[in-house]
Amino acid sequence: MKKINLIFISLILAVSSTIAIAGDWSKIRIGTEGAYEPWNFTDSAGNIVGAEIDLANDLCKRMNAECTFVQQDWDGIIPALTQGKYDVIMAGMSVTDERKKTISFSKAYMTEPARFFTLNSSPLSTFSSAKNLNLDDDGSATAGTISSLNNALKGAKLGVTVATIHEDFANTYLDTDLKIYPTQDEMNLDLAAGRIDAMLCDVGTAEAFMGTAGGANVVTFGPNVFGGPLGEGVGAGIRQSDKELKAMFDQAIADAAADGTITKISMQWFGKDLAP
Amino acid sequence: MLEAISFGDTGWGDEMLMGAFWTVAVSISSILLGLVIGIIFAGFKLSSIKVLNLIAEFYTTIIRGVPELLVIYLLFFGGGGAVMYVAKIFGYYGYIELQPFVIGTLAVGAISGAYSTEVIRGAVNAIPRSQFETGSALGLKGFRLYQKIIFPQVARLALPGIGNVWQITLKDTALISVTGLVEIMRQSRIASGSTHEPFIFYTIAIVLYLIITRVSNIVFDKAETRYSRGFVKRKIT
Numbered sequence: 001m002k003k004i005n006l007i008f009i010s011l012i013l014a015v016s017s018t019i020a021i022a023g024d025w026s027k028i029r030i031g032t033e034g035a036y037e038p039w040n041f042t043d044s045a046g047n048i049v050g051a052e053i054d055l056a057n058d059l060c061k062r063m064n065a066e067c068t069f070v071q072q073d074w075d076g077i078i079p080a081l082t083q084g085k086y087d088v089i090m091a092g093m094s095v096t097d098e099r100k101k102t103i104s105f106s107k108a109y110m111t112e113p114a115r116f117f118t119l120n121s122s123p124l125s126t127f128s129s130a131k132n133l134n135l136d137d138d139g140s141a142t143a144g145t146i147s148s149l150n151n152a153l154k155g156a157k158l159g160v161t162v163a164t165i166h167e168d169f170a171n172t173y174l175d176t177d178l179k180i181y182p183t184q185d186e187m188n189l190d191l192a193a194g195r196i197d198a199m200l201c202d203v204g205t206a207e208a209f210m211g212t213a214g215g216a217n218v219v220t221f222g223p224n225v226f227g228g229p230l231g232e233g234v235g236a237g238i239r240q241s242d243k244e245l246k247a248m249f250d251q252a253i254a255d256a257a258a259d260g261t262i263t264k265i266s267m268q269w270f271g272k273d274l275a276p
Numbered sequence: 277m278l279e280a281i282s283f284g285d286t287g288w289g290d291e292m293l294m295g296a297f298w299t300v301a302v303s304i305s306s307i308l309l310g311l312v313i314g315i316i317f318a319g320f321k322l323s324s325i326k327v328l329n330l331i332a333e334f335y336t337t338i339i340r341g342v343p344e345l346l347v348i349y350l351l352f353f354g355g356g357g358a359v360m361y362v363a364k365i366f367g368y369y370g371y372i373e374l375q376p377f378v379i380g381t382l383a384v385g386a387i388s389g390a391y392s393t394e395v396i397r398g399a400v401n402a403i404p405r406s407q408f409e410t411g412s413a414l415g416l417k418g419f420r421l422y423q424k425i426i427f428p429q430v431a432r433l434a435l436p437g438i439g440n441v442w443q444i445t446l447k448d449t450a451l452i453s454v455t456g457l458v459e460i461m462r463q464s465r466i467a468s469g470s471t472h473e474p475f476i477f478y479t480i481a482i483v484l485y486l487i488i489t490r491v492s493n494i495v496f497d498k499a500e501t502r503y504s505r506g507f508v509k510r511k512i513t
Contacts, residue, residue, distance in 0.1 A: 037472060083357060083360075
């Protein structure tokens with residue numbers, strides 16, 4: 001059979017091949033975009049760097065695997081995985097149900113949670129609660145945080161943007177009065193003008209607004225909200241057939257989260273803790 | 277700004293130039309492949325054999341009627357899948373990667389070939405019947421007839437059209453960034469995503485494309501002049 005392979009391969013001009021033996025994960029190829037600072041990007045010397053690159057190197061050490069990075073344009077990053085160009089995607093990719101139809105994901109290694117925002121003159125700005133609200137956790141702490149949030153928000157008008165995971169969350173868990181906006185920008189303006197008491201959105205977009213003159217009086221309050229309808233965060237995309245590899249990543253990510261490695265990498269690249 | 281154009285490890289100048297090199301490399305190999313395809317399929321279209329007419333018609337209709345990006349997706353993802361499928365029949369279960377350069381050249385070449393086919397067919401049709409008859413009367417047959425009499429005239433008539441195909445081909449190479457080949461477009465996307473300076477890097481990309489276009493225009497003008505020796509340049513007066 002080997003001979004036929006050789007003939008076959010030499011027939012096709014300039015074809016390079018790599019043999020991936022199922023179940024042998026001593027070598028793992030990681031596909032990334034290399035153009036999404038600070039998650040994964042290229043420095044001016046042409047090296048791939050970023051938070052996910054540091055994390056991948058750490059995870060590979062835990063899995064005793066030798067990892068190589070493959071750069072792939074964001075367009076076609078999932079088809080290239082299913083076809084076998086690489087074994088894992090680590091490219092700032094959020095775990096969503098839509099993507100889960102095609103590929104599977106490891107547990108999330110980083111999350112950019114949703115948070116509440118208000119003006120610094122509002123009584124809500126002094127509201128204190130648990131640091132995190134994980135909606136996948138059914139424990140009493142979760143229910144307690146939700147009910148204290150509902151108490152604080154009683155009578156308040158809360159802004160969310162339309163057809164988002166945040167609107168889903170507010171509809172499911174909160175009984176406050178909602179005002180639904182078509183875009184984040186309009187919601188930002190109304191919050192600054194005092195037409196709503198608070199807004200719920202991604203941390204990143206709100207922080208961008210807080211950096212501008214119009215958003216100088218905006219502050220955050222309440223817990224980091226994630227899980228449930230808000231999704232699981234950013235995870236490693238893996239072919240659905242590679243269950244063993246997924247288990248290896250889940251274990252390595254859990255270990256890296258537990259010993260503070262993910263927090264360390266996150267602080268270094270993002271200036272804040274995105275550990276799950 | 278200086279970082280965007282300086283060379284070495286601290287700047288993006290060398291990376292951008294490398295991108296320009298790959299753009300030119302893919303464009304040239306694609307247009308050459310396209311010309312070979314074009315000559316063969318123009319022959320098919322002009323042939324008196326019905327089956328060959330149909331094959332050529334099918335090819336040019338499909339390629340010219342479908343978005344270029346789709347052809348590239350089909351060859352890149354479908355092509356790799358097809359090769360691996362055949363390999364499996366032979367008992368090889370590994371991953372076979374088609375080189376992005378090869379797949380990009382095949383895809384863009386197939387596209388430019390369809391346009392070249394029509395340009396060459398039109399040019400051959402524009403040559404008066406009497407030229408073929410005179411050639412035969414001089415005792416030239418088959419390949420010699422084409423080499424000595426027809427081809428030099430086809431070249432003159434086809435060059436302006438091929439110049440157009442070249443420009444289309446050059447711009448189509450921007451689409452093969454999906455295959456992972458780091459040409460101008462992909463390089464600018466990497467650089468702008470990594471530095472958050474899209475304006476600077478896409479401007480550099482524009483300048484690079486314009487330089488390549490300008491230089492190739494000069495080459496095509498020279499070629500046109502050469503193949504038009506003995507003809508008066510007609511101007512509308």
